[in-house]
Amino acid sequence: MHIIQKIGLGLFVLALAIFTLSLGLEKYELSPTSLSASKTYQKQEILEVAKKSGLMNKRYDSNFSFIADTKKVLKEAQKSLDAKAKNGIPEGVSEWDYRIGDGDVKSILLNTTKASSVGPIAQNPWRFWLLTIGLGIFGGLLYILPKFVPLAGIKNNHIYHSSMTRGLTVNIRSVALGLTITGILLYGVFYMKNNIFWPVVTLVLIGLITWLVLYFEKQKLNNPARSASPEITGWLGIITGIYLIGFYVLLYWNPAYITPWILIADPISKAISGNPASQWFLYGMLYTIVMLVMGIRMISKYRHNKYQITRTISVIFFQSTFAFLIPEIMVKLNQPYYDFKNIWPLNYTFFFDWNLNNLMNSGGIGIFMLVWGIALALIGVPVITYFFGKRWYCSWVCGCGGLAETLGDPYRQLSDKSTRAWKFERWIIHSVLAFAVVMTLMVLYTYFTGNYQILFFNSDTVRTWYGFLIGAGFAGVIGTGFYPLMGNRTWCRFGCPLAAYLGLVQRFQSRFRITTNGSQCISCGNCSTYCEMGIDVRHYAQRGQDIVRSSCVGCGVCAAVCPRGVLRLENSSMDVHTRTDELRALHITDGGITLVQ
Numbered sequence: 001m002h003i004i005q006k007i008g009l010g011l012f013v014l015a016l017a018i019f020t021l022s023l024g025l026e027k028y029e030l031s032p033t034s035l036s037a038s039k040t041y042q043k044q045e046i047l048e049v050a051k052k053s054g055l056m057n058k059r060y061d062s063n064f065s066f067i068a069d070t071k072k073v074l075k076e077a078q079k080s081l082d083a084k085a086k087n088g089i090p091e092g093v094s095e096w097d098y099r100i101g102d103g104d105v106k107s108i109l110l111n112t113t114k115a116s117s118v119g120p121i122a123q124n125p126w127r128f129w130l131l132t133i134g135l136g137i138f139g140g141l142l143y144i145l146p147k148f149v150p151l152a153g154i155k156n157n158h159i160y161h162s163s164m165t166r167g168l169t170v171n172i173r174s175v176a177l178g179l180t181i182t183g184i185l186l187y188g189v190f191y192m193k194n195n196i197f198w199p200v201v202t203l204v205l206i207g208l209i210t211w212l213v214l215y216f217e218k219q220k221l222n223n224p225a226r227s228a229s230p231e232i233t234g235w236l237g238i239i240t241g242i243y244l245i246g247f248y249v250l251l252y253w254n255p256a257y258i259t260p261w262i263l264i265a266d267p268i269s270k271a272i273s274g275n276p277a278s279q280w281f282l283y284g285m286l287y288t289i290v291m292l293v294m295g296i297r298m299i300s301k302y303r304h305n306k307y308q309i310t311r312t313i314s315v316i317f318f319q320s321t322f323a324f325l326i327p328e329i330m331v332k333l334n335q336p337y338y339d340f341k342n343i344w345p346l347n348y349t350f351f352f353d354w355n356l357n358n359l360m361n362s363g364g365i366g367i368f369m370l371v372w373g374i375a376l377a378l379i380g381v382p383v384i385t386y387f388f389g390k391r392w393y394c395s396w397v398c399g400c401g402g403l404a405e406t407l408g409d410p411y412r413q414l415s416d417k418s419t420r421a422w423k424f425e426r427w428i429i430h431s432v433l434a435f436a437v438v439m440t441l442m443v444l445y446t447y448f449t450g451n452y453q454i455l456f457f458n459s460d461t462v463r464t465w466y467g468f469l470i471g472a473g474f475a476g477v478i479g480t481g482f483y484p485l486m487g488n489r490t491w492c493r494f495g496c497p498l499a500a501y502l503g504l505v506q507r508f509q510s511r512f513r514i515t516t517n518g519s520q521c522i523s524c525g526n527c528s529t530y531c532e533m534g535i536d537v538r539h540y541a542q543r544g545q546d547i548v549r550s551s552c553v554g555c556g557v558c559a560a561v562c563p564r565g566v567l568r569l570e571n572s573s574m575d576v577h578t579r580t581d582e583l584r585a586l587h588i589t590d591g592g593i594t595l596v597q
């Protein structure tokens, strides 16, 4: 490793250590001004309970004890107001402004913890920004920049030799996935207030899909499961995966514990929108920075290929402007927070009542956003995918795809190429799409009729479970946390409902395909190795068969790493079905050599 790279790596590790340790550095003190409850009756009650329990002006050195005590106070105030509400709510006050809902408890806890911070980070957020994120960017760039010096082109870069990118043996991977899913479902019971119905239904469906895949596999005894997994597990990758999973668990479900990080993001948030940072601003900022730095790495690696350079710049542009800056600026201009490129059903909250009301109450721009969102989902997606395949979104625009292509690029070889994984993929991703459609229809039914009960199900509970399981658990915790364990497109391949929708159009009604020049293929397998969607590209290339797979995101990396120029991404004619039947290769058999066309 180059000396500059060693220094860069050292600085990055130092920045990451400070960033992680900063979670324990803050001090906390609750005061009437730091109690962030904006509704009068709620604030009065919480203050009273806090005074009685001796929490007011008490100094805490740990966020664990501060959060635990504040949570107790909030719960007690919640109970007390519930009891008072039974005797009647003051005239002119709505129930929502009087009682403390569970959602209120979460937001008051987060905002109060943040506002009660009186330690070094609250006093010097810029200093900590420089010591953590700033130093991390600098270290990361020092590590990456020397990669521009050697001759361009893909090398044998020891992906299966590095402990960071080697992946897991198939058994350990199954255990890690099983434990994470079990953990999410157990937490789901608590999340749904001890209602085990939805966690159990999910468990049954997982069992059913697993049984179906394994049963039909038995039917084809000549088709054993194959895996790209190595014989030894890469421990550095496991540690990275655990770190990422932990980050998402805290971000989605316990953001009060990461208030020191949110404080670090405060100055930037205030500079952009004038508001203090939320956990989502912190996430957006980190997401954009990570994509930018790792995007530079991506460009250094694939700089011999114009397609890779252009689409990397494209995903960075869409993330930094459409997903990060424009929504914040919209808020500053008193307009709804809106990411113009986030399309339903990936943007599953689009048809939720609060979003529809918010858009419709925001005048002309809100109505434009509403029409734009619907038109993009119903007309834009099929029409653009017809011409260009799903790559226009998955590889050029989408934030999830952008993170996978930049932060996740070192792990793309870990995608499972087995037919078993392909079967799981089809069952799971289309189930998520069906769930998203049914949930949205239920939410819309409730919106137009005011009726929450549809047959045996409550639309509110269904949407809560979808948000928990798919929106947070699958997309975040597993989707990104499992980059170093299962490859960089785990969410895009197995979970994204929009990818499923785009994939159906691509498979049956699109001009996009990857054409192969079979006679040039030397069967090196680079293409299959680097395909992040687990497509065994070589299998098609050897037979000279065009590739039209619904999962292909058109990243083009298979073509970029092919030493023989066998593969070509094309938007051509609509003869997809006949072309994929065609084999154009030399077949050498005992009987002689034949040209198969």
Ligand code: SF4
Pocket: 514, 530, 531, 532, 533, 534, 535, 537, 547, 551, 552, 553, 554, 555, 556, 557, 558, 559
């Ligand atoms: S087949 Fe090629 S273009 Fe499609 S996802 Fe795999 S690597 Fe990317």
Ligand code: SF4
Pocket: 520, 521, 522, 523, 524, 525, 526, 527, 528, 537, 538, 541, 542, 561, 562, 563, 564, 565, 566, 567
């Ligand atoms: S298509 Fe290219 S990369 Fe894939 S096996 Fe053939 S020669 Fe190797």
